[in-house]
Amino acid sequence: MSTVKTIPSWQALTQHDVFPEANHDEVARMNVLTHLNYHLSARVLPGVKQSYEQRVKPAFVKAHGREPESRHEIRQAMQQDSYFQFWSALRRNTMEMRHQAGRAMVLRQIDRIVSKVDALNQDAATLQLDDSIPVPDNIRDVDIHCQPGCYYTEYFANDVTVAASYDAGLFVTTAGLLGALSDGGGKAIANWLAQEHPGFKPRKILDIGCTIGHNIVPLAQAFPDAEVIAVDVARPSLRYAHARAKALGVNNITFVQANAEHLPQFANESFDLITTAMFWHETSHQAMPAILRTIERLLKPGGLTLHLEQPQYQGMGLYEQFIRDWDTYFNNEPYWGPMHDLDLKQMLADAGFQVDELFDVGVVSKVDEAIFGKREAGESGEDYGRAPVWNAFGLWKK
Numbered sequence: 001m002s003t004v005k006t007i008p009s010w011q012a013l014t015q016h017d018v019f020p021e022a023n024h025d026e027v028a029r030m031n032v033l034t035h036l037n038y039h040l041s042a043r044v045l046p047g048v049k050q051s052y053e054q055r056v057k058p059a060f061v062k063a064h065g066r067e068p069e070s071r072h073e074i075r076q077a078m079q080q081d082s083y084f085q086f087w088s089a090l091r092r093n094t095m096e097m098r099h100q101a102g103r104a105m106v107l108r109q110i111d112r113i114v115s116k117v118d119a120l121n122q123d124a125a126t127l128q129l130d131d132s133i134p135v136p137d138n139i140r141d142v143d144i145h146c147q148p149g150c151y152y153t154e155y156f157a158n159d160v161t162v163a164a165s166y167d168a169g170l171f172v173t174t175a176g177l178l179g180a181l182s183d184g185g186g187k188a189i190a191n192w193l194a195q196e197h198p199g200f201k202p203r204k205i206l207d208i209g210c211t212i213g214h215n216i217v218p219l220a221q222a223f224p225d226a227e228v229i230a231v232d233v234a235r236p237s238l239r240y241a242h243a244r245a246k247a248l249g250v251n252n253i254t255f256v257q258a259n260a261e262h263l264p265q266f267a268n269e270s271f272d273l274i275t276t277a278m279f280w281h282e283t284s285h286q287a288m289p290a291i292l293r294t295i296e297r298l299l300k301p302g303g304l305t306l307h308l309e310q311p312q313y314q315g316m317g318l319y320e321q322f323i324r325d326w327d328t329y330f331n332n333e334p335y336w337g338p339m340h341d342l343d344l345k346q347m348l349a350d351a352g353f354q355v356d357e358l359f360d361v362g363v364v365s366k367v368d369e370a371i372f373g374k375r376e377a378g379e380s381g382e383d384y385g386r387a388p389v390w391n392a393f394g395l396w397k398k
């Protein structure tokens with residue numbers, strides 16, 4: 001008998017000790033939004049391309065005597081198209097509704113979550129918060145991807161609302177593809193290292209912009225003898241990250257409140273592996289040169305720096321650039337487009353790296369059987385969630 005494996009329920013997420021508890025209606029709300037997101041990307045989005053090819057591009061060519069020459073020209077033309085407007089408005093709304101649903105769920109139980117987080121964090125040397133580190137000006141006032149309060153805002157002592165809400169809501173936008181712990185990217189890095197570089201055993205690992213630690217936890221588990229440092233500027237996220245890691249039984253990560261542009265507390269050439277996961281497009285591109293210089297300074301010769309990130313626009317078709325750039329203009333991701341336009345090789349060279357061996361790879365996450373179930377021999381069904389591939393770039397320091 002064959003079973004169709006499709007989007008799992010939001011309830012399949014691992015209910016770790018600080019994860020928000022959901023009642024019946026909250027689960028239903030998360031599932032409706034998840035399915036709406038999936039429907040929009042799988043069934044409605046292809047129609048946006050058809051609108052472009054069949055209506056918008058021909059009209060543009062007629063008016064200008066040439067095809068669009070940049071993603072910006074495509075966007076300006078598509079903004080007038082009713083099918084694009086329909087898809088775009090719904091997509092934007094699923095994002096706003098995800099945050100409202102997650103936040104409402106968290107806020108009604110915030111005292112309970114905070115007391116659990118506090119108990120797990122009490123007197124821990126592995127959580128190092130520092131009031132004197134401000135959120136940098138260039139990212140402070142941006143509620144990134146429409147997330148109220150971004151990752152930073154706190155309204156009362158030991159607040160973790162934004163972090164718990166992010167933990168609960170990410171599933172909705174990714175339709176479960178990140179797995180039961182929303183850690184598919186980190187698992188993919190760990191798998192890639194195990195397969196491609198089995199002899200590489202980093203003793204000291206730094207993760208920059210860790211947020212709530214989704215992707216550094218799998219690396220810390222893959223290298224249990226390593227000392228792992230995870231930095232971020234967002235206090236509520238770090239509090240939650242630390243408690244979440246403890247709740248998952250991971251004790252080799254120290255979470256540090258720090259601005260990655262500087263990190264004076266760490267010695268030159270002291271890390272074997274420095275990672276980021278979906279970080280660069282959410283920090284300001286203006287901060288990127290200083291952060292890359294920090295990475296170059298901290299990485300040991302022979303060490304690896306590896307970055308999970310959406311692909312750069314260079315060399316990509318204009319329509320694909322336009323559709324990927326949706327987040328810049330309609331999802332409050334102001335750094336997305338400028339970051340994906342950068343010449344990474346040049347940026348890394350400017351930071352002092354020898355870049356001849358800069359590589360781009362697809363890192364593959366194993367199927368998370370905890371959420372998608374096991375596929376029996378001969379079993380057919382949708383391939384949804386079977387083997388997500390994440391883009392990564394990196395280099396070994398000479």
Ligand SMILES: C[S@@+](CC[C@H](N)C(=O)[O-])C[C@H]1O[C@@H](n2cnc3c(N)ncnc32)[C@H](O)[C@@H]1O
Binds near residue numbers: 208237259
């Ligand atoms: C998209 S999130 C990264 C996701 C995370 N790596 C994960 O695995 O889930 C971006 C994070 O970068 C942090 N960030 C942005 N600029 C930073 C900086 N200059 N120094 C440290 N953290 C920064 C933000 O606070 C936010 O938590």
